[in-house]
Structure formats: structure tokens, C-alpha cells
Amino acid sequence: MPEKVLPTYSDVLRARPVVSRYLPRTPTFSYPALSHELGCEFFVKHENHQPVGAFKVRGGVNLISALPEEEKRRGVISATRGNHGLSIAYAAHLFDVRAVIVVPHGNNPEKNEAIRSYGAELVEHGKDFDEAREHVEEIVAAEGLLYIHSANEPSMIAGVGTYALELFEDVPDLDTVLVPVGLGSGISGTCLVRGEVSPETRVVGVQAERAPSVYLSWKKKRLVTTESADTFADGLATRVPARMTLELIHRHVDDFVMVSEEAMVRAVRDLLRYTHNLAEGAGAAPLAAARSLRNELRGKRVAMILTGGNIDRATLQRLLATTETELHGERSES
Numbered sequence: 001m002p003e004k005v006l007p008t009y010s011d012v013l014r015a016r017p018v019v020s021r022y023l024p025r026t027p028t029f030s031y032p033a034l035s036h037e038l039g040c041e042f043f044v045k046h047e048n049h050q051p052v053g054a055f056k057v058r059g060g061v062n063l064i065s066a067l068p069e070e071e072k073r074r075g076v077i078s079a080t081r082g083n084h085g086l087s088i089a090y091a092a093h094l095f096d097v098r099a100v101i102v103v104p105h106g107n108n109p110e111k112n113e114a115i116r117s118y119g120a121e122l123v124e125h126g127k128d129f130d131e132a133r134e135h136v137e138e139i140v141a142a143e144g145l146l147y148i149h150s151a152n153e154p155s156m157i158a159g160v161g162t163y164a165l166e167l168f169e170d171v172p173d174l175d176t177v178l179v180p181v182g183l184g185s186g187i188s189g190t191c192l193v194r195g196e197v198s199p200e201t202r203v204v205g206v207q208a209e210r211a212p213s214v215y216l217s218w219k220k221k222r223l224v225t226t227e228s229a230d231t232f233a234d235g236l237a238t239r240v241p242a243r244m245t246l247e248l249i250h251r252h253v254d255d256f257v258m259v260s261e262e263a264m265v266r267a268v269r270d271l272l273r274y275t276h277n278l279a280e281g282a283g284a285a286p287l288a289a290a291r292s293l294r295n296e297l298r299g300k301r302v303a304m305i306l307t308g309g310n311i312d313r314a315t316l317q318r319l320l321a322t323t324e325t326e327l328h329g330e331r332s333e334s
Contacts, residue, residue: 004154006244009196011158012165012189015062019162022061022094023050026163028170028303034274038290043174043303045167048277052086052114054235054308055160055186060087062159063148064095072097077145079103079133081182081234082111083308084150089120100145104132108234110312128229130239151183151242161189167303168193174201175300176293178257178286180307181205181214182235184245190305191252202254206289208236208264208281215256217241218249232315233264233281235308263288265319268311278309278316 028045035042047055064076075098078088085101092099099120103112104127116122125135133150140147148156163186168174177194179187187205194201207215211229223246229237259267267284271277279287286304290297311319 004152004244006248007154007158007161007188007192009192011154012161012192015058015155015158016162016165018062018065019058019159022065023058025166026050028167029275031274034270038302039294039298040290041301042290043171043301044271044275045163045303045305046277047163048279048283048306048309052083052090053310054083054086054283055163055305056083056087056308057090058162059153059156059159059185060084060091061094063153063155064088064091064097066155067095067097067146071146075099075143075145076148077102077136077139077143078148078150079129079136080150081129081237082108082310083235085115085120086111086118086310088148089115089118092120093118098145100139100143102132102136102139104128108310108312111310114310128239129237149242151185152244154244157185157188157192157245157248159189160185161192163305164190164193165197167305168197168201171301171303172198173301174198174303176202176204176297176302178204178206178289178302178304180236180282180285180305181207181249181256182238182282183242184214184249186305186307187253188245188248191248195252203252204289204293205249205253205256206285207256207258208233208285209258209260211236211238212258213239214241214246214249215258217246218253218256221250231281232261233285235280235282236285257289257292259285259288259292263291265322267291268316268319269322271306277306278311279306280308280311283308
């Protein structure tokens with residue numbers, strides 16, 4: 001199989017009419033109370049308003065819509081902690097393609113239910129995302145399905161990059177964009193667009209302190225894996241970076257911020273308070289990062305990508321029950 005070529009800004013432009021045909025344009029709002037608290041003009045790009053509750057669906061629709069009929073008849077398979085699987089399940093349902101989605105044991109039960117609701121076949125295997133991903137290869141060999149990687153797919157990166165086209169149109173002259181990073185398709189697409197339409201804007205990745213593989217790889221300029229990814233933010237919980245997105249991250253990302261579990265809990269709670277939107281841990285991570293960068297961002301125009309709102313009820317109840325004493329015990333860099 002030939003090596004896949006890195007996506008470009010032109011690929012994002014080509015993806016836009018496809019994505020726009022099947023998915024809504026999501027809003028970008030500024031909330032005065034939140035801006036006041038952070039000391040900057042702060043904007044939230046609401047990818048949680050997509051039909052599956054997350055940005056990933058843009059990539060799934062762009063990818064599966066373009067598959068040759070022969071590959072559509074084969075069916076597709078992928079591994080996920082949730083939002084990528086929802087994306088593939090939704091797009092496969094849209095284009096009448098068989099989809100098999102592999103998740104780790106103990107995965108978010110509500111995401112599992114949602115994946116099944118689109119007609120996808122759900123397989124549970126392994127202790128985490130990376131063990132689920134390894135199991136996919138065995139099923140591919142046995143059934144001949146088309147493997148869709150959750151990051152190393154140029155058309156998927158181009159598809160998710162369309163949210164950045166919307167963001168920079170709606171909010172010009174941004175100083176900084178904060179993007180959560182699991183395997184990095186979102187930040188890669190953001191960088192492709194930023195480089196052409198807003199080159200002065202800084203793109204900052206956000207990872208969980210307990211799942212730092214991409215940050216460590218970016219810092220050391222080589223692929224670094226970790227033994228665990230022990231974070232409640234399942235969208236950030238990866239141990240092994242992806243080749244394609246890591247190459248784009250090495251080339252284009254300006255900085256990274258690591259955030260604690262406590263900081264993300266507070267961010268989930270405050271996004272509900274200030275914006276009346278549910279955010280999963282990964283979607284809230286950029287707000288936690290903005291707090292840690294408060295002095296650096298003061299007086300600037302800053303946007304965060306609220307990548308997803310698929311937080312399950314049990315986790316949300318636990319986070320809302322967290323006491324103020326526990327939250328104030330978080331490490332503060334402000």
C-alpha cells in the first residue's frame with residue numbers, strides 16, 4: 001500500500017463543500033462573563049453542536065463520502081474511545097457502509113450506545129485505546145475490512161480542518177487558538193488553515209498531564225510513547241502518537257500546555273455555568289489551559305475549540321459533586 005501523503009490547505013478547501021452538504025456550520029460565541037474572568041476577549045467554537053456532539057464527524061463524512069464503491073462494499077473498521085467511532089458510524093450510516101468499531105473495555109457506555117444506534121457493530125477489546133487499535137489489525141486480516149486510522153488519514157484531517165475555516169472567518173485577527181490534542185487531527189487541520197488565512201495566530205495544543213505522549217514527542221522531536229493514559233478526558237487518553245499528525249504537529253504547532261485533572265474538572269463545570277453547554281474533558285481542556293496562560297493572554301483575542309460534549313451522566317454527576325475545596329486544591333499557574 002502506498003504511503004499516504006500529508007494533507008494540505010487545498011485539501012481542506014476541497015473538503016468544505018462536502019462537509020457543508022451534510023453537516024451544519026457550528027457557531028462561535030463570546031461570553032462576556034468568561035472573557036472578564038480570563039482577562040481577554042475569549043471565544044468558544046462550538047463543535048459540540050455537531051449531530052454526534054463532536055468535531056470528528058467532519059472528517060468521517062469527508063473520508064467515507066470519497067471512498068470508491070468497491071471499498072464501500074468492503075466495509076470499514078476503526079478503533080476509538082468514542083468520538084472518532086461516532087464519526088465513522090454516522091458517516092457509514094449516511095452512505096450505507098458496514099462499520100465495525102472497536103472500543104476498549106470500560107469505554108464510555110453512552111458513547112457505545114450512540115455508536116450502535118447508527119447501525120455500527122461494536123467490539124470491546126483491551127484495556128485502553130491502543131490495545132483496541134492493535135486488535136483492529138487482527139479483524140482486518142480475518143474479514144478484509146478497510147481500516148480507517150483515527151489520525152493517519154489525510155481526508156479526515158482535511159475534513160476536520162473545515163471548522164478552522166469557519167472560525168477564522170467568524171473571528172478574524174485572533175492572537176491564539178487553543179486546541180485539545182488526543183492524536184492531533186483537530187490541531188493538524190487548524191494549523192493547515194492558520195498557515196494560509198491567519199499566519200500571525202498562535203496555535204497551542206492542550207494535553208492532559210496524565211496522557212502526555214504527543215506533548216513529549218513534540219518537545220523531544222521524536223516519537224515518545226507512555227505506559228499509561230490515565231485521564232478522565234477520554235478524548236485525550238492515548239499512549240502512542242500517530243505518525244501523520246505528529247509530523248504536522250512538529251512542523252506547525254507553536255506551543256503546548258499540560259493541564260491537570262482538577263483543572264479540567266473545573267473547566268467542565270464552568271463551561272456549563274458560563275455557556276450552558278456540556279463539555280467532555282477533552283472539550284473543556286482548552287479553558288483549563290487559558291486559565292494557566294492568563295497572564296500571557298491578557299488583553300488578547302483568544303479562541304478555544306470545544307471539540308465535544310459527549311460526557312456520560314455518571315462522570316458529569318461526579319464532576320458536579322466535586323467540592324470547591326477539592327477544586328481550589330488544584331495547582332494554579334495564574
